[in-house]
Amino acid sequence: MKFARVVFAVAGTVGLLAMIPMYLAEESYRYYASLGGLVAWQFAFFLIALDPQRFRMMMLPATMEKLLWVATMLFMWFRGHLTDAEVLGSTIPHGILGGLFVAAFFKTHRRGTEVAPR
Secondary structure, X not given: XXXXXXXXXXXXXXXXXXXXXXXXXXXXXXXXXXXXXXXXXXXXXXXXXXXXXOXXXXXXXXXXXXXXXXXXXXXXXXHOOOOOHHHHHOOHHHHHHHHHHHHHHHXXXXXXXXXXXX
């Protein structure tokens, strides 16, 4: 469970820090609704980090949030709508976190099925 706590706490922290420049960017008001949803997800990550066992099932939509971001950016790249390689490269951490979320899901036991420490 410690693994899941660390993964989701890091994801929430990095996500919030990454959004600060987005809120301060020129003409970012056009994206405030999207940014608000992303901020809400960062707090969901913190909630999962507090009690991974209790919120284990929330790891599934959290994983979808990360992997759908990667899929969307790749789709836009291949369609030619995204031409900045730096922006495309910024999707790599999302993919890594998505993979870590999957690992955390499988490493976190359901309530009542804990394995006794050896």
